[in-house]
Amino acid sequence: MIAIVYCRVSTEDQARHGYSLIDQLDVCKRKAQSLGATDIIECVDEGISGSILERPGLTRARDLIRQGHIDLFVCYDPDRLARNLSHQLIVTEEIERAGVRLEFINFDWKDTPEGKLFYSLRGAIAEYEKEKIRERSMRGKRRKALEGKVTHMPGVYGYRYKDSSLEIIPEEAAIVRQIYTWCATEDMGPKSIAARLNDFGIPSPKGSIWQKATVKRILHNRTYIGELILQRWDHRGGKANKFRPPEERVKIKFYPKEHWVTVQVPAIISKDLWNAVQERMERARQLKPGRAIENYLLSGLLRCGICGATMHGFRGTIRQKHRIYYVCTARNPGIPGRPKCVQPYVLRDFLERQVWSRVVLWVQNPDELCAALEEQLRKDSESIDQSELVMIESELNSVTKERSRLVDIFQRGLVPISEIEERLEALKTRENRLLERKSQINSRLAVIRQAPTPQDIRDALREVRASLDNLDFEGRKHLVRMLVDQIVVTPGEITIRARVPIKFLE
Ligand SMILES: [Zn+2]
Missing domain, CATH: 3.40.50.1390 (Resolvase, N-terminal catalytic domain)
Structure with a gap:
């Protein structure tokens, strides 16, 4: 039996x-x-x-x-x-x-x-x-969440869970800040940020290689401005998923938004930086391949003078007229959580003519460009962001520490020399990358500090001047980006910010 x-x-x-x-x-x-x-x-x-x-x-x-x-x-x-x-x-x-x-x-x-x-x-x-x-x-x-307590370890990079609350982990928070800063000030997307972090040898949240998706999640996570969202996921039935075949797994759903509870936690980045990053990400979404059908001479350079958002190309019908415009992102499609901007649509051809004629003027009269630059350079040198240099210094410091630790281990004969050598080699590579980036930043700072002379500018523009009349669209686009840093549009006024001709930066 x-x-x-x-x-x-x-x-x-x-x-x-x-x-x-x-x-x-x-x-x-x-x-x-x-x-x-x-x-x-x-x-x-x-x-x-x-x-x-x-x-x-x-x-x-x-x-x-x-x-x-x-x-x-x-x-x-x-x-x-x-x-x-x-x-x-x-x-x-x-x-x-x-x-x-x-x-x-x-x-x-x-x-x-x-x-x-x-x-x-x-x-x-x-x-x-x-x-x-x-x-x-x-x-x-739910009651705990409504009382403002964190109910569980939410697994957000940069924080640890402690006594029903979150506590900032300073080293990780510095990386988060760096990610946001790179995105906002260097116009870097998740992919290039991930690549740079890997270049620096900074381990990902899971201790391995940074992925594009990880960086993207960090750039969209409201926890970093101090708003942790709880009660968002309906996990019912999901616990057993690991025992089920894939086709029978219960889908974990979002609760409706009214059910969510926002708990205040310490912020790692400022609201301003957050807004700048969200705008940049939204603009990148709009410029995805397949979306941009028109040629926009000024894409990526325009900023709305009313609300500060970026402006992008738009083909559409307004008052029965089918034309091509530039429009403030905060007006169309609009930015979640912000009132619609009142900046009027600007005709593409009109705006491009204005900017192009200024570029032509600068190419033909380098002294004008020089005067505009001097004023801007003075302001820039006062405001350049030093935080990346600080981070690089601290990384270099940890490289030095690690090296002396390895030497110590070697002297005590704990690990075979071949292994020590291998690790020292890896350390050297990492150090070189950091030093390279440091010198890049320093040389950029040096360029900004030392205003180019009218003669330098004339030299840089000489070749351009000769071929000005023969430029195709790509050539004009390139020239605009060589001389224009940013264009701020307000109704009735266009402010064109010049930049040091790129030749000087390389
Ligand atoms: Zn606007």
Whole structure:
């Protein structure tokens, strides 16, 4: 006579009732033997909730029953079998259909209408209890969130969970700030930021290589301006996904927005930086290949003088006129959470003519360009961002420390020399990259500090002047970017900010 003994403990059962797996197994096996079992197969699920049907132990038991080798099925209590009435009835039906005798320790199973009714009631009550426990813990969590407490470790890079709140991890926060700064001030996208971080040898949140998607998530995460969103995901049913085949997995859904709770946590970046980054990301989304059909001479250079957002090319019909415009991003499509900008649509041809004529003027009269530059350079040198240099210094410092640590390990003879050499080599590469970037920044700073002379500017523009009349669209686009840093558009006024001709920067 072959018997299956099925036992289950969930983590909370063990804590609350002191149900131990060994105890359950022991009683069940003795019962099976007393009923004449000669072979006993143990099927066990540990740490798995009874509301999940797809438990590995139970699945194995059901397979064996289906194959028809089993005579007896022993279980401690109906609620071990399932905490969901329909699951309980499914499994029971399978056992009965296979002609297997069903026995519980804690419950007298009778194959009569009354017995079955009572059995179903037990199942219904088990399900109700389970639901109540879940409901209570969910409500408890929600209440905590509404009180402004962080209910669990949210896994946001830059923070650690401590006493129902988040605490900033300074080293990681510095990286987050750097990511935002690069995006806003150097117009870098997630892909190039990830590449730079990898270049610097900075480990990703998971301790490996930075991916584009990781950087993108960081750039969109409101936690960094101090707004952690809780109660956003509906995880119901998702816990069992790892036991299910892919096609049967429960999809984790968003709750409706009204359900979300925002908890205040320490901010890592400023609101201004956040806004600048969101604008940049929105603009990049708009300029994705396939979206830009027109040739826009000024794309990426325009800024709205009313709200500060970027402006981009737009083909559309306004007052029955089908034309091509530049429009403020905060007006069309608009920026979430911000009022629509009132900047009027600007005709593309008009704006481009204005800017182009200024560029031509500068090429032909370098002194004009020189005067404009001098004024700007004076302002720039006052405001350049030094934070990246600071970060590089601290990285270089850690390289030095690591090196002396390796030398120390070597002297004590703890690790074979080949391994030490390999690590020193890697350290050297990292140091070189950092030094290279440092000198890049310093030379850029030097350029800014030392205003070019009118003669330099004339030299840089000489070649351009000769070919000015023969430039195609790409050539004009290139020239505009060589001399124009930014164009600020307000109704009735266009302010064109010059830049040092690129030749000087290389
Ligand atoms: Zn605007």
